[in-house]
Amino acid sequence: xxxxxxxxxxxxxxxxxxxxxxxxxxxxxxxxxxxxxxxxxxxxxxxxxxxxxxxxxxxxxxxxxxxxxxxxxxxxxxxxxxxxxxxxxxxxxxxxxxxxxxxxxxxxxxxxxxxxxxxxxxxxxxxxxxxxxxxxxxxxxxxxxxxxxxxxxxxxxxxxxxxxxxxxxxxxxxxxxxxxxxxxxxxxxxxxxxxxxxxxxxxxxxxxxxxxxxxxxxxxxxxxxxxxxxxxxxxxxxxxxxxxxxxxxxxxxxxxxxxxxxxxxxxxxxxxxxxxxxxxxxxxxxxxxxxxxxxxxxxxxxxxxxxxxxxxxxxxxxxxxxxxxxxxxxxxxxxxxxxxxxxxxxxxxxxxxxxxxxxxxxxxxxxxxxxxxxxxxxxxxxxxxxxxxxxxxxxxxxxxxxxxxxxxxxxxxxxx
Numbered sequence: 067x068x069x070x071x072x073x074x075x076x077x078x079x080x081x082x083x084x085x086x087x088x089x090x091x092x093x094x095x096x097x098x099x100x101x102x103x104x105x106x107x108x109x110x111x112x113x114x115x116x117x118x119x120x121x122x123x124x125x126x127x128x129x130x131x132x133x134x135x136x137x138x139x140x141x142x143x144x145x146x147x148x149x150x151x152x153x154x155x156x157x158x159x160x161x162x163x164x165x166x167x168x169x170x171x172x173x174x175x176x177x178x179x180x181x182x183x184x185x186x187x188x189x190x191x192x193x194x195x196x197x198x199x200x201x202x203x204x205x206x207x208x209x210x211x212x213x214x215x216x217x218x219x220x221x222x223x224x225x226x227x228x229x230x231x232x233x234x235x236x237x238x239x240x241x242x243x244x245x246x247x248x249x250x251x252x253x254x255x256x257x258x259x260x261x262x263x264x265x266x267x268x269x270x271x272x273x274x275x276x277x278x279x280x281x282x283x284x285x286x287x288x289x290x291x292x293x294x295x296x297x298x299x300x301x302x303x304x305x306x307x308x309x310x311x312x313x314x315x316x317x318x319x320x321x322x323x324x325x326x327x328x329x330x331x332x333x334x335x336x337x338x339x340x341x342x343x344x345x346x347x348x349x350x351x352x353x354x355x356x357x358x359x360x361x362x363x364x365x366x367x368x369x370x371x372x373x374x375x376x377x378x379x380x381x382x383x384x385x386x387x388x389x390x391x392x393x394x395x396x397x398x399x400x401x402x403x404x405x406x407x408x409x410x411x412x413x414x415x416x417x418x419x420x421x422x423x424x425x426x427x428x429x430x431x432x433x434x435x436x437x438x439x440x441x442x443x444x445x446x447x448x449x450x451x452x453x454x455x456x457x458x459x460x461x462x463x464x465x466x467x468x469x470x471x472x473x474x475x476x477x478x479x480x481x482x
Contacts, residue, residue, distance in 0.1 A: 071097015072444045076254060079103060079156060080137060081165035084111050084236070085270065086194040087133035088243035089164050093250060094136030095436060096445050101156075101461065102139040106480050108454040118427060124454065125426065131451045135422065135433060139452025140461050141482050145175060148481045153177060155466055157185045161257075162250055166194040169204060179265045188263035190253045194239075194246050198269035208270070210236035217274030222281055225296030241277065242270040299323075301361040306368050308360060311401060314379045318401040319387050321379070323371065325360035332397040333358075336375070339394055345378045408432065422450045458482055 074097035080090035081103055094100040102109075112124035119126070142156075143149040157163070163182065165172065172178045179191045196213060197203035203216075214220040214232045224231040249266040257263055275282075281292040297311040299322070308323040324332065333355040340346035349370045360368070379387060384400035391398040400406065413419060416439075421430040436445040462468045462482065476482045 070442065070444065071095075071446070071448075073098035073251070073254070076161040077101065077159060078162040078164060078250070079160050081163065081167065082194065082243075083109065083166050084114070084133075085196075085239045086164060086166040086243045086246055087111075088240050089192070089194065089246040089250070091133050091136055092244065092247040092437065093164075095447055096251075097448075100137040101160075101457070102134055102137040102452060103142050103144075104139065104454065105143050106141045106455070106477075106482060108141075112454075118429075118431075131431065132433070134451035136448045137452060138449075138457040138461065139455065140458050141455040143481055144177060146479070146481050148476065148479060150175065150177060152462075152476070152481065154185050156461075157182055157189060159465070160186070160189070161254065162190040162192060164192045164194070164246060164250060168207070169195050169199055183263065186263075188257055188261060190250065190257065190263045190266065192246050192250045192253070192266040192268070194242050194268045194270065196270050198272065199267060203271070210238045213238040213270050213274055217271050217278065218281065219274055219278045222278065222292050222294055224294045226294045226300075227296075228294075230294060238270050238274045242268050242273040245273045303361055304364070306360055306363055306365055308368060309372060309376075312376060312379050314382055314384055314387060316383045317403065319379060319384055319398050320401055321375070321398045323360065323368075323375075324397075325358040325363070326356065329358065330356040331395055335394045336378075336396045336398075339390070339396065340374065340378045343378070343381070345374060345381070347374045350374060420447050422447065424450055426453065455482070 073093060076093075077099045078090060078093055078101070080100050082089060090100045090102065108124045109130075112127050112130045113122070114127055114129040115122065116128050117123060117126045118128060118131075124130075142152055144153050170178070173181070179189075182189045182191060193199075195204075196208040197206055208216070211220075211232055214223075214237075215230075217238070220230045220232055222230075223233075246266070246268045249268060253264050253266050284290050284292050295310075297309065298307050299310050300307050310320060310322065311318050312321050323329065333353075337346050337350050337353075337355075341351065347370070353371070379398075382390075384402075384406070387398050388400045390396075402410065407413065408419065418435045419432050420435040421432050424431055431450070433447050435447060436443070438445045458473070462473055462476075463470065468476075473482070
């Protein structure tokens with residue numbers, strides 16, 4: 067029996083690829099019965115690493131696991147006439163379709179929004195496309211890097227003296243997928259109010275554009291183009307540069323060298339700590355921290371502050387600086403890597419991490435848990451990602467009523 071959740075009364079057919087996987091994942095976490103549909107043989111994204119125990123295998127992609135948990139899975143080729151008929155039967159029992167095909171692909175095979183409305187008048191179709199269905203870019207294809215660049219966000223990422231850089235793992239698709247999940251829920255709510263389905267469209271470029279609001283308003287209000295700040299802070303009027311990210315014994319920490327009231331507690335506390343370990347210079351011990359104006363301090367003097375602090379940080383690990391910094395009210399924070407996050411006591415105390423059984427691996431794998439908490443766990447990670455065609459019998463035979471003979475024929479014809 068399907069477990070209770072915010073969306074447990076809805077069935078959603080998921081035709082997304084990497085551009086929209088997280089949309090179905092979030093809806094599944096909220097309780098919807100999300101059915102991931104792949105072509106026979108499996109989705110190409112199953113070949114994206116990293117892989118479980120570094121074994122390249124379409125059934126061991128950690129990328130696939132991460133973004134397709136909370137879903138069931140079937141195989142179906144909708145480019146065949148038989149596959150289209152099967153899909154139409156699925157539509158009758160479903161509430162939404164989420165997809166990230168090329169623009170007008172579904173229209174071209176007779177399964178576009180208007181076609182599906184003829185089968186189920188209140189169907190909701192959510193489409194995730196690079197640039198939307200109108201405008202001069204509408205037929206363009208785009209990678210994550212292209213979408214970062216054309217959204218304007220790439221320009222402000224990286225070091226000021228080097229070319230722009232993007233976050234190493236694709237982010238644009240994640241933002242668009244979240245927007246698509248929200249749009250789908252809004253459409254479901256609207257349908258609940260007046261009974262109408264609708265087409266929901268998400269432009270990935272527009273999803274990325276909204277992340278950089280500050281740069282747009284800065285230009286609009288001050289005609290100032292924000293530059294890449296990198297890992298240092300440039301303070302007017304002298305343009306004094308202070309680090310934001312500092313090396314330490316086992317990685318990096320974030321530390322703002324604030325002047326004035328902002329640094330009146332943290333900076334003297336750090337100097338006292340350094341002095342206890344005989345690492346505070348006479349120069350920094352004699353600074354009037356509450357009255358220090360970083361922006362009006364010559365760079366040569368700032369360097370005399372930075373050098374001993376950097377040496378002090380290099381003596382300590384991230385955890386030492388964090389734990390002692392909290393006790394002493396020093397504003398220093400660890401730059402956490404994946405392992406640090408997994409071991410973070412705050413997240414563990416809140417039971418954020420969950421373990422899902424993977425019987426095919428004879429193992430349990432740790433996943434990020436629910437993105438919202440409720441007393442009744444109406445949002446939760448409900449199952450591991452499906453194997454290729456794992457739920458074919460369950461859905462085609464037990465739920466749609468296909469006979470074993472029909473399923474055998476469909477398999478032989480590579481329809482499922």
